[in-house]
Amino acid sequence: MIAPKIKEIINSKGASVIRKMFEEGILLKKEYGDDNVFDFSLGNPDLDPPKEVVDAILEVAKDTTHGCHGYMPNAGYPEARLAMAEKVSGEQTVKLEEKNIVMTVGAASALNCVFKSILSSGDEVIVPAPFFAEYRHYVANFGGKLVEVPTKADFSLDVQAIEKMLSLKTAAVLINTPNNPTGKIYSESDIEELAAALKKHGNSCGRMPYLICDEPYRAIVYDGAKVPPVFPKYENAVVVSSFAKDLSIPGERIGYIAVNPKCEDSDEFISACTFCLRTLGCVNAPAFFQKVVAKSWNAKVDYSSYARRRDLLMAILDKAGFEYCRPQGAFYLFVKVPSRWNDDDSAFCDYLKKFFILSAPGNGFGKKGYFRLAYCVSEKTIVNSEKAFIAAAK
Ligand SMILES: Cc1ncc(COP(=O)(O)O)c(C=O)c1O
Structure with missing residues (x-):
């Protein structure tokens, strides 16, 4: 028998939301093509390891x-x-x-x-x-x-x-x-x-x-x-x-x-x-x-492509009218859910899925009313997501 406390966790709605979103992303990409799904769900670094x-x-x-x-x-x-x-x-x-x-x-x-x-x-x-x-x-x-x-x-x-x-x-x-x-x-x-x-x-x-x-x-x-x-x-x-x-x-x-x-x-x-x-x-x-x-351990790594992607995504979010704090490091943007959603970040992330945007709700990170976008994805994914963000914000 599985211990009740583990059973409770694995069956809870919040269990591994990010992983679930990532897995849904794989299915969506199969159906609609890689270029049409904007998967910002997982913090999986996409630079190759240095030489x-x-x-x-x-x-x-x-x-x-x-x-x-x-x-x-x-x-x-x-x-x-x-x-x-x-x-x-x-x-x-x-x-x-x-x-x-x-x-x-x-x-x-x-x-x-x-x-x-x-x-x-x-x-x-x-x-x-x-x-x-x-x-x-x-x-x-x-x-x-x-x-x-x-x-x-x-x-x-x-x-x-x-x-x-x-x-x-x-x-x-x-x-x-x-x-x-x-x-x-x-x-x-x-x-x-x-x-x-x-x-x-x-x-x-x-x-x-x-x-x-x-x-x-x-x-x-x-x-x-x-x-x-x-x-x-x-x-x-x-x-x-x-x-x-x-x-x-x-x-x-x-x-x-x-x-x-x-x-x-x-x-x-x-x-x-x-x-x-x-x-x-x-x-x-x-x-x-x-x-x-x-x-x-002391390999020289060029992280400028993450900086570029951050800037590209911030420009798109600005255009679409989202609010966020400019990240100083890592590869995540933590974005405010538009006010008409009354801080319901889970509902908003579900809504974003209709536009093929995959994100992680803020409540999992201990902060309701926000959602996380992991921008360690290709520049093409970011550029192609512009229309989807603008449509979702309307
Ligand atoms: C803040 C933070 N701490 C720890 C970890 C776990 O890192 P590792 O894969 O090295 O176990 C992660 C992974 O995403 C992280 O974001």
Whole structure:
């Protein structure tokens, strides 16, 4: 018998709306042709992996050293951990070592390892909304409660609102920047303010929350924007990330956890995450791709085609009269549902389907009255969608 709580989730209307939309898209394309369906439902990066990744794949494939496919230390190969330490040291402007890293099965498994490591039943994780919909499940997996705190109108952090929700139950605050679904980068001053609020709270109650930074889109930024580091501002900080989006290898399931060396229990934190990776059944991150990313993590990738697509889609939305906040990174536009729909984003996304526009309703991301368009699709799809958006807006 399937556990009632899982049964409830898989049979609920909201279960995997995005996946369902994506699958409907495949059927529609078969019937009406690829050029006539505008599928903005899924965040599947469509750049090819860079040459450095392909070269590394070929090089690693040639390795026939005895034992090269064997088990390894659960936290990963030393060379992969060392490479990630170098990567994160550069991004965070704080020196990390191999011992501060655990290689994981994508950012999803990194988050699950972190939550399994830190959550006791009833503990809370505060998240600014909108947020990546899977967080709900990841936190619930370990008996935690996701506490959603709305961002400001421009999707920047509302630190005062977060501060009000801090309590002895707060295990962590989870931020994702650049953000899925809004493309917002939380500013340095917002991070500073958040860090100050967390320190004040932790010092007064004796439980210093972790600040978990989910950063798979860190490299995909526009107009010269930079993602501010968190480690110099807050000691109990952890970065989780992957190469799914920046190197376009989401199917290869390779990511990592990086803990601030100054975190109060950094060594124990890594031991806990390593144990949790093992006992969640992953055992270790994929061996092959640990070796690949150890060689190719600093590949130069040109993201300008995402910027172009963002601009093309924004121009179409402007013409059609939709409202949105200009994304600073990632490859999503989070668009306001026209007012006559009374914030019913699910109904509006269903309506868009009549025009062969596939999108994701905002309520899944914790924000009613919006819909998400993933513009990691061909320029042709975007250009061809203009008439459909204009017709839908009428
Ligand atoms: C914000 C965010 N976090 C985590 C993930 C999961 O990434 P991965 O495929 O590396 O597990 C995604 C994937 O879309 C994401 O958008």
